[in-house]
Amino acid sequence: MSKLDSKIPDGALEQKWTSYRSTVPLVNPANKRNLEILVVGSGLAGSSVAATLAEMGYKVKVFCFQDSARRAHSIAAQGGINAAKNYQNDGDSVYRLFYDTIKGGDYRSREANVYRLAEVSGNIIDQCVAQGVPLAREYGGLLSNRSFGGTQVQRTFYAAGQTGQQLLLGAYSALQRQVGLGSIQMYTRHEMLELVTIDGVARGIIARNLITGELEKHFGHAVLLCTGGYGNVFFLSTNAMGSNATAAWKANKKGAFFANPCYTQIHPTCIPVSGDHQSKLTLMSESLRNDGRIWVPKKKEDAEAIRAGKKKARDLAEDDRDYYLERRYPAFGNLVPRDVASRAAKERCDAGFGVNATGQAVFLDFQYNMKEKYGRSEAKKLDIANPTDAQLKELGKNVIKEKYGNLFDMYKQITGVDPYEEPMQIYPAVHYTMGGLWVDYNLMTTVPGLYSLGEANFSDHGANRLGASALMQGLADGYFIIPYTIGAYLNTEVSRMSAEKAKADSIDKLKTQHPAFDEALKNTQAHIDKLLSINGTKSVDHFHKKLGKVMWEKCGMARNANGLKEAIEEIRAIREEFWKDLRVTGTANEYNPELEKAGRVADFLELGELMCMDALQRNESCGGHFREEYQTSEGEAQRDDANYSYVAAWENKGNGQFELHKEILEFKAIKVAQRSYK
Amino acid sequence: MSSGNMNLTLKIWRQKNVSTAGKMVSYQVTDISPDMSFLEMLDVLNEQLIQKNEEPIAFDHDCREGICGMCSLYINGRPHGPGSGITTCQLHMRSFKDGDTIIIEPWRAKAFPVIKDLVVDRSAFDRIIAKGGFISVNTGSAQDANNLPIPKHDADEAFNSAACIGCGACVAACVNSSAMLFVSAKVSQLSLLPQGQPERKQRALDMVHQMDVEGFGSCSNTGACEAECPKGISIENIARLNREYLIASLTEKEPKKGSGDN
Numbered sequence: 001m002s003k004l005d006s007k008i009p010d011g012a013l014e015q016k017w018t019s020y021r022s023t024v025p026l027v028n029p030a031n032k033r034n035l036e037i038l039v040v041g042s043g044l045a046g047s048s049v050a051a052t053l054a055e056m057g058y059k060v061k062v063f064c065f066q067d068s069a070r071r072a073h074s075i076a077a078q079g080g081i082n083a084a085k086n087y088q089n090d091g092d093s094v095y096r097l098f099y100d101t102i103k104g105g106d107y108r109s110r111e112a113n114v115y116r117l118a119e120v121s122g123n124i125i126d127q128c129v130a131q132g133v134p135l136a137r138e139y140g141g142l143l144s145n146r147s148f149g150g151t152q153v154q155r156t157f158y159a160a161g162q163t164g165q166q167l168l169l170g171a172y173s174a175l176q177r178q179v180g181l182g183s184i185q186m187y188t189r190h191e192m193l194e195l196v197t198i199d200g201v202a203r204g205i206i207a208r209n210l211i212t213g214e215l216e217k218h219f220g221h222a223v224l225l226c227t228g229g230y231g232n233v234f235f236l237s238t239n240a241m242g243s244n245a246t247a248a249w250k251a252n253k254k255g256a257f258f259a260n261p262c263y264t265q266i267h268p269t270c271i272p273v274s275g276d277h278q279s280k281l282t283l284m285s286e287s288l289r290n291d292g293r294i295w296v297p298k299k300k301e302d303a304e305a306i307r308a309g310k311k312k313a314r315d316l317a318e319d320d321r322d323y324y325l326e327r328r329y330p331a332f333g334n335l336v337p338r339d340v341a342s343r344a345a346k347e348r349c350d351a352g353f354g355v356n357a358t359g360q361a362v363f364l365d366f367q368y369n370m371k372e373k374y375g376r377s378e379a380k381k382l383d384i385a386n387p388t389d390a391q392l393k394e395l396g397k398n399v400i401k402e403k404y405g406n407l408f409d410m411y412k413q414i415t416g417v418d419p420y421e422e423p424m425q426i427y428p429a430v431h432y433t434m435g436g437l438w439v440d441y442n443l444m445t446t447v448p449g450l451y452s453l454g455e456a457n458f459s460d461h462g463a464n465r466l467g468a469s470a471l472m473q474g475l476a477d478g479y480f481i482i483p484y485t486i487g488a489y490l491n492t493e494v495s496r497m498s499a500e501k502a503k504a505d506s507i508d509k510l511k512t513q514h515p516a517f518d519e520a521l522k523n524t525q526a527h528i529d530k531l532l533s534i535n536g537t538k539s540v541d542h543f544h545k546k547l548g549k550v551m552w553e554k555c556g557m558a559r560n561a562n563g564l565k566e567a568i569e570e571i572r573a574i575r576e577e578f579w580k581d582l583r584v585t586g587t588a589n590e591y592n593p594e595l596e597k598a599g600r601v602a603d604f605l606e607l608g609e610l611m612c613m614d615a616l617q618r619n620e621s622c623g624g625h626f627r628e629e630y631q632t633s634e635g636e637a638q639r640d641d642a643n644y645s646y647v648a649a650w651e652n653k654g655n656g657q658f659e660l661h662k663e664i665l666e667f668k669a670i671k672v673a674q675r676s677y678k
Numbered sequence: 679m680s681s682g683n684m685n686l687t688l689k690i691w692r693q694k695n696v697s698t699a700g701k702m703v704s705y706q707v708t709d710i711s712p713d714m715s716f717l718e719m720l721d722v723l724n725e726q727l728i729q730k731n732e733e734p735i736a737f738d739h740d741c742r743e744g745i746c747g748m749c750s751l752y753i754n755g756r757p758h759g760p761g762s763g764i765t766t767c768q769l770h771m772r773s774f775k776d777g778d779t780i781i782i783e784p785w786r787a788k789a790f791p792v793i794k795d796l797v798v799d800r801s802a803f804d805r806i807i808a809k810g811g812f813i814s815v816n817t818g819s820a821q822d823a824n825n826l827p828i829p830k831h832d833a834d835e836a837f838n839s840a841a842c843i844g845c846g847a848c849v850a851a852c853v854n855s856s857a858m859l860f861v862s863a864k865v866s867q868l869s870l871l872p873q874g875q876p877e878r879k880q881r882a883l884d885m886v887h888q889m890d891v892e893g894f895g896s897c898s899n900t901g902a903c904e905a906e907c908p909k910g911i912s913i914e915n916i917a918r919l920n921r922e923y924l925i926a927s928l929t930e931k932e933p934k935k936g937s938g939d940n
Binding site for chain 2: 048051066068125128130132136137138160173241275279410416593
């Protein structure tokens with residue numbers, strides 16, 4: 001029997017959320033004050049849910065490992081946030097956003113969840129504008145939009161290349177307002193190291209105060225994990241250095257199933273790796289593909305000459321360039337979804353057409369739009385009859401600067417090359433993880449009382465996320481979904497509390513005095529002591545880099561059964577070496593970043609193996625999961641709907657054993673088809 | 679490809695914790711590549727220290743792409759080091775020469791106590807925001823976003839102020855350790871927008887009050903904050919805050935102790 005009940009409400013797709021929302025049990029205001037909620041993570045999902053629940057009257061505690069809630073990695077999202085507003089009158093609708101998201105996810109997400117996401121998307125924009133988030137505007141004073149990959153409408157709202165920053169600061173300000181009012185207690189520089197369950201129900205967490213090293217017990221009637229994705233398994237990714245999977249992984253060990261861990265998004269436009277010293281990779285926003293054309297040389301000898309530094313991009317005539325996305329996908333061109341664009345780049349580089357010293361890069365070129373699109377239109381505005389090439393460039397450059405100035409500056413700062421003159425060189429990099437903790441329609445995991453929001457859950461993006469949809473999902477979960485759905489559970493907590501009122505040793509009276517908290521604290525302490533007592537010879541980073549290399553080569557953009565089997569063996573060997581030869585300097589009772597990293601990498605070493613296991617069992621290609629054995633004659637991903645139209649949810653049985661549970665996906669509103677962007 | 683040819687002497691502030699005195703300690707690093715970021719250079723040093731079983735240097739960092747505001751460092755007497763418009767994580771070693779001596783210190787300000795080595799406590803900024811750096815709008819009560827047209831110029835100007843990353847370089851750069859640029863950026867963003875009008879005066883009073891409580895110094899218009907701000911936040915914001923504060927003091931009733939109630 002499957003243990004998975006997705007709790008999708010009955011009724012027509014368009015009515016599910018509206019009618020569920022109107023009938024979900026409410027918690028009365030007096031009881032809300034007695035209910036404590038722990039929110040772990042302070043990104044878009046965490047900040048928005050914490051602020052909203054506090055506004056509603058719940059007692060909220062928020063934990064983040066950074067020194068302020070405002071630093072969470074949502075801050076780094078550049079391009080934008082989708083919403084089905086149809087402000088551009090280009091035919092957008094809730095249905096179309098829903099359809100694009102399901103198709104973009106290669107038919108591996110839940111219809112009901114995605115439809116709800118599309119439905120609330122418009123409210124998010126309203127809420128953010130009301131908070132004073134300065135989204136980009138047109139001269140008429142109304143909001144501006146742009147296009148992102150996988151869509152043919154303009155529904156992406158943005159704030160220059162800093163959309164995540166502005167949205168997070170909006171949610172952060174709402175959070176800080178509640179901190180000021182005493183409704184939220186904020187625990188910065190705290191890291192959750194264990195989930196506390198009593199009789200299988202989430203009752204709290206063990207958190208480490210990162211400054212003093214002290215382990216703290218915190219009780220909650222519900223625990224919300226808003227802890228982001230696990231892309232740092234790969235060591236090199238666009239994630240922040242501290243982004244980690246520890247909270248989600250500890251939850252998995254306590255009974256929360258982990259869904260679709262193999263679905264990793266490799267973003268097509270990142271700055272290529274420059275050397276072994278590299279600590280992270282930097283994204284160049286997908287919005288650049290609105291105006292940048294991607295190409296490699298048509299002839300191998302040109303590619304070789306460029307790699308050797310004998311030729312430059314500008315030396316190649318138009319006819320000698322292969323705009324391979326425009327060639328292969330004429331309908332979507334440079335705006336194909338991320339998985340498609342990434343694989344196409346890899347295909348060209350593997351075939352020997354890559355352009356930087358390592359051969360692992362393609363060009364992202366703005367010259368055409370700079371001169372022909374913007375330069376000509378500006379010249380027209382200024383009544384310049386026969387503009388020279390230099391004039392066109394100068395005029396167009398100003399427009400490009402206004403749109404992407406900060407990204408161009410960032411590129412120049414990192415590479416030392418001026419992208420207004422030379423095309424950018426880009427290559428795919430790990431960016432986002434679609435997999436995460438399995439959640440039902442209420443966003444509750446398989447552990448009662450434990451919820452997961454934002455990138456930390458698996459819910460809405462299937463096997464591939466569309467650009468500008470992560471911000472949408474994080475804020476949808478936090479502002480507009482959990483505040484309703486959590487009532488269904490907390491209402492039962494209220495009943496339980498009143499039934500157990502007379503009980504002297506009720507959970508509500510004991511709270512962190514309950515023996516389960518001491519037990520959890522003891523185990524956490526033992527784990528830390530173990531890490532510190534190995535006294536080996538290799539640093540945490542040594543093992544992390546080793547793991548990352550295996551993951552990137554064998555569980556990255558393309559996977560095959562043999563490689564995955566090898567990877568599993570290699571990861572096990574690295575893990576064994578880690579526990580024998582790790583060196584963590586310093587002690588447990590002080591600020592000790594090496595110890596923090598050690599704990600996170602210990603968890604990555606287990607999760608990485610599960611990712612490979614998941615990729616191995618999925619004998620098909622879909623979205624970000626590309627199995628080389630399963631492709632069409634044209635090299636596109638070949639799904640196997642008859643056998644793999646399910647969510648793979650992994651139960652952790654301890655000692656490295658996992659049991660696979662399947663949630664079958666049913667498509668009623670949408671006709672499942674081979675994904676085509678041609 | 680990984681290693682380069684730069685050899686450097688680093689003089690770094692080491693301090694065990696807030697209650698222990700700190701001191702400058704010298705280190706040598708070799709084979710540094712000009713393509714490394716400054717923080718990657720410190721990673722190399724830390725790896726060396728771990729190999730020698732010494733404690734690595736603690737420094738704050740997270741996104742490493744110049745937006746989270748977590749990294750700090752006072753490098754050769756300048757917040758975020760040489761160069762303008764960048765954070766420390768965006769500073770690359772090509773800005774230095776082989777043989778250079780580089781002096782690395784934490785932010786120095788009374789309101790930013792040192793936690794360890796180069797890591798300081800900037801929670802004072804959060805407490806200032808909690809006093810008024812918001813618009814009091816609960817989730818779910820917003821009207822359609824396009825019902826409120828905002829002139830592009832105002833929106834752009836608000837965005838420019840909102841670009842602050844809260845890193846604290848302005849405080850570190852200032853001889854008085856004033857937080858005026860930080861506070862004024864938030865006050866400006868919200869007072870430039872129609873949504874921010876209802877709480878405009880109270881906000882200015884409350885945020886300035888909290889800034890004083892936290893022990894930040896006064897502004898004496900040296901302009902060092904603007905010069906060192908990695909996001910180019912203009913000192914015009916401070917002029918605007920002064921106007922906002924003056925008008926609010928003259929026209930608003932008693933400043934409330936805690937503001938922002940529903």
